[in-house]
Amino acid sequence: MTKNRKFTLVSRPDGEPKPSDFALVEEDLPELSDGAFLVRNHYISLDPAQRGWMSDAESYMPPIPIGAAVRASAVGRVHSSKNPDFPEGQWVVGLAAMEEFSVVEAGGFTSPVDASLVPSPTNFLSVLGAVGMTAYFGMIDDGQPKEGETLLVTGAAGAVGSLVGQIGKIKGCRVVGIAGGADKCARLTDEYGFDAAIDYRGKSQADLEKEIAAAAPDGVDIIWENVGGEILDAGITAINEHGRVVLCGLISEYNSPEPVGIRNLWYLISRQATIKGFLVRDYPPRFPEGIAQMGQWLAEGKIKHDEDIEKGIENSYDAFMKLFSGGNQGKMILDVSPES
Numbered sequence: 523m524t525k526n527r528k529f530t531l532v533s534r535p536d537g538e539p540k541p542s543d544f545a546l547v548e549e550d551l552p553e554l555s556d557g558a559f560l561v562r563n564h565y566i567s568l569d570p571a572q573r574g575w576m577s578d579a580e581s582y583m584p585p586i587p588i589g590a591a592v593r594a595s596a597v598g599r600v601h602s603s604k605n606p607d608f609p610e611g612q613w614v615v616g617l618a619a620m621e622e623f624s625v626v627e628a629g630g631f632t633s634p635v636d637a638s639l640v641p642s643p644t645n646f647l648s649v650l651g652a653v654g655m656t657a658y659f660g661m662i663d664d665g666q667p668k669e670g671e672t673l674l675v676t677g678a679a680g681a682v683g684s685l686v687g688q689i690g691k692i693k694g695c696r697v698v699g700i701a702g703g704a705d706k707c708a709r710l711t712d713e714y715g716f717d718a719a720i721d722y723r724g725k726s727q728a729d730l731e732k733e734i735a736a737a738a739p740d741g742v743d744i745i746w747e748n749v750g751g752e753i754l755d756a757g758i759t760a761i762n763e764h765g766r767v768v769l770c771g772l773i774s775e776y777n778s779p780e781p782v783g784i785r786n787l788w789y790l791i792s793r794q795a796t797i798k799g800f801l802v803r804d805y806p807p808r809f810p811e812g813i814a815q816m817g818q819w820l821a822e823g824k825i826k827h828d829e830d831i832e833k834g835i836e837n838s839y840d841a842f843m844k845l846f847s848g849g850n851q852g853k854m855i856l857d858v859s860p861e862s
């Protein structure tokens with residue numbers, strides 16, 4: 523009989539997650555209630571946000587219960603169904619968990635998708651998924667890029683950051699990216715078309731401030747912030763009058779016991795700049811608009827994107843931790859498909 527394998531949370535990580543915080547559990551497939559269906563997950567999205575969901579600190583989503591599979595977005599096919607709207611074989615994408623099979627109860631957050639329209643169903647987790655929608659709506663609604671402005675992107679070589687920078691180029695901005703290591707910086711300029719790249723590794727905040735000033739001689743109009751800490755403090759010193767900081771993520775703080783905070787807030791006052799938190803979960807009703815635009819830019823060759831795909835539910839921990847070591851080259855995805 524087929525079993526489900528799940529990557530479950532055993533204890534809430536204290537600082538950096540350890541292998542002992544998780545367990546791989548095997549169990550029987552459940553019976554379906556009326557209106558429910560069972561999805562055979564093929565690809566699971568690995569996201570920095572999952573680290574926050576593992577903690578019990580106050581957040582925009584409840585903590586993952588101890589003993590449950592780690593919450594994750596996933597794309598897969600309906601395996602068996604008691605819901606006529608989701609027949610067997612239908613591709614679906616939604617909020618599920620790091621497991622091979624997920625039950626979706628009636629009314630669960632899962633949408634049907636047409637896998638024949640994309641080169642790979644993984645695209646529903648990357649450029650046409652939450653990551654692409656974050657970059658698109660965060661830039662259009664909050665970044666509000668204008669021709670001739672300068673955009674500074676932190677975490678620039680990652681899934682969100684690389685798309686944000688390319689949208690900035692489409693909108694006519696000078697785009698400067700900050701990333702870890704020479705290879706990632708080369709990808710920023712050579713593959714994604716950024717105007718300049720800064721390697722933050724081994725640099726002090728003062729070094730970063732100098733390098734940002736050199737790469738953005740007219741100052742910075744938009745900061746897309748994925749990282750926080752000293753990198754955000756350094757960027758803020760370059761903000762122009764009426765600049766915008768789009769606060770998308772703070773990955774440098776996700777494993778730290780205490781929040782770091784911003785020490786350079788005064789620059790926002792003196793330059794009459796704004797800082798605004800962005801959450802993609804406000805946007806699902808507008809996803810069709812974002813998918814249409816990102817899809818068009820992809821088809822026109824104006825946007826490139828990379829996916830870093832690891833295989834097998836048993837490799838969940840190592841694949842997830844690449845997000846924090848910087849080992850990922852593009853959108854981090856776990857392939858748990860039956861063929862993997």
Ligand SMILES: NC(=O)c1ccc[n+]([C@@H]2O[C@H](COP(=O)([O-])OP(=O)(O)OC[C@H]3O[C@@H](n4cnc5c(N)ncnc54)[C@H](OP(=O)(O)O)[C@@H]3O)[C@@H](O)[C@H]2O)c1
Nearest residue numbers: 570680681682701702748770771772773774800801802848
């Ligand atoms: N607000 C929203 O709705 C929303 C939605 C999606 C994602 N996000 C946020 O967007 C950010 C990027 O997410 P993503 O999915 O695109 O991941 P990603 O950028 O593809 O991967 C994470 C990257 O973060 C960098 N990083 C890790 N630890 C770091 C540290 N201590 N200091 C500096 N850089 C560090 C690494 O790149 P380097 O090798 O360059 O260090 C790593 O490759 C995250 O902060 C995430 O929480 C927010």
